[in-house]
Amino acid sequence: MALPEALSTKAQRAFMGTEAVVVIVMVAIVFGKVSDHVDLDLSRYKTIPCYLALFILAELFELFMAYDALRLRNIIQLVGILLFHAALLVMAALQVHETRSALVHNPSANWTTDYINGGGAGTLWQGVFPFLVVSPVVIGVSWLVMMFFVRVLYREFGWAIFHVVGANPAAKTMYQFYQVMICLLKFDFFAFVGVTMQLLIVVLAKNTAEFGLTIAAIPIVMVLLIGAGLAVQREVKWLMSICLVLMLAAESYFYKLVRFYEPASREQYQTVRATLTTFTIIAFLLLFATFAIGLRCFADFDKGLLKSKMHDITFKRRYSSSAPGSAGAKKEDGGYGSGAPLDQRVSIE
Incomplete structure (x- = not known):
């Protein structure tokens, strides 16, 4: 069976073969062990299904x-x-702390006196701790391996942008x-x-207005992200303007950071506060960066990049995987001697 184009080299296949299965299995074991002994519907234990x-x-x-x-x-x-x-990796490390906060309420007790709430030898916490530690270790090791393969892929893909936008430095930067x-x-x-998953699973009660507002925000944000993608690809100015304004408005959603720590509501976030805080800050920074880059892309509209965006690299290989101009670039593979036409290049006015 032939591999798809995106998995046609050893480097690509190795990059796809990450630690996903091992990590999910470790998390599932933790979930299974905990669910056998505690009621996961209790708020203090909801961090476990959320973790999975x-x-x-x-x-x-x-x-x-x-x-x-x-x-x-x-x-x-x-x-x-x-x-x-x-x-x-950071999230996996935080989950060790969050799970301990949920499970251990009598740190000095062992399995003979308090199997479920204790933290000593033989307790539930000691039973799941090794599986919790495996996840960040495997993720960390695979991260180092991935860095190596990204370096390999950087050389392999280095010629791709040239075949989309040509050799013009300004076009390359815009692209x-x-x-x-x-x-x-x-x-x-x-x-x-x-962020939404953690709020819905762990924190918010279903009969509250905040739960309803969180659910209602899901389709709005999805439309915003899809609309922004279409606007920047097709250079639709009015749609891009609306999306940029909505991005700024969406930043106000992160007032929830205050709720995580204010005395009136901090208790309900106790078991997931560290993870929720990390997720919320990252989401805030990502959205702000998206707004800033969106302004830069908006400034590049109508400068000749539209055709390159609309005819981006697809499943069909448009260029040779051989180094251009090298002695090994065969004519049928698209070497310079083949006379094969390149994709349309961008002209900058």
Whole structure:
């Protein structure tokens, strides 16, 4: 069975073969062990199912982003995945602390006196602790491996942008800002879903107005992100203007940071405060960066980049994987001697 174009080299296949399965299995074991002994519907234990849901979402999202980056030959997105993986490492480390806060309420007790709430030898906490530690260790090791393969892929994909926009330095810079914008929108999606998932699973009661408002915000944000992506790709000025204004308005959503720590509400966030704070700050910074890059992309509208955006690299390979101009670049592979036409290049007025 032939591999798809995005997985046509050893470096690409190795990049896709990350630690996802191992991490999800470790988290699932923790979930299974805890659910056998405690009622996960109790608010103090809800961090455990949230932990499982977040890591499944994160690993699936990372696999999708990796395949998408390889398919598009997008080195910027690969670098973004490295940063995302580092954030995943931080999240895995935080979950060790969060799970201990949820499980241990009698630190000196062992299994003979308090199996569920104790922190000593033989307790539930000691039973799940090794599996919690495996996750950040595996993520950290795989991050180092991924850095090596991104370096390999950087050389492999280095010729891609030239075949989209040509050799013009100004066009290359504009196209790179466009790629950064699209990449940021994808990560905005994950950050928003991560914050919302934690609020809905762990914190908010279903019969409150805040729960309803959080649910209502989901389709609005999805429309915003999709609209921004279409606007920046097709250079629709009126739609881009609306999206930029909505991004600024959405920054006000992060008033919730105050609620995590103010005396009136801090208790309900106790078991997930560290993770929620980290997610919320990252989401805030991502959205602000998206707004800033969006302004830069907006300034590049009508400067000749539209055709390159609309005819980006697709599943069909448009260029040779051989180094251009090298002796090994065969004519049928698209070497300079082949006479094969290059994609349309951008002209800057």
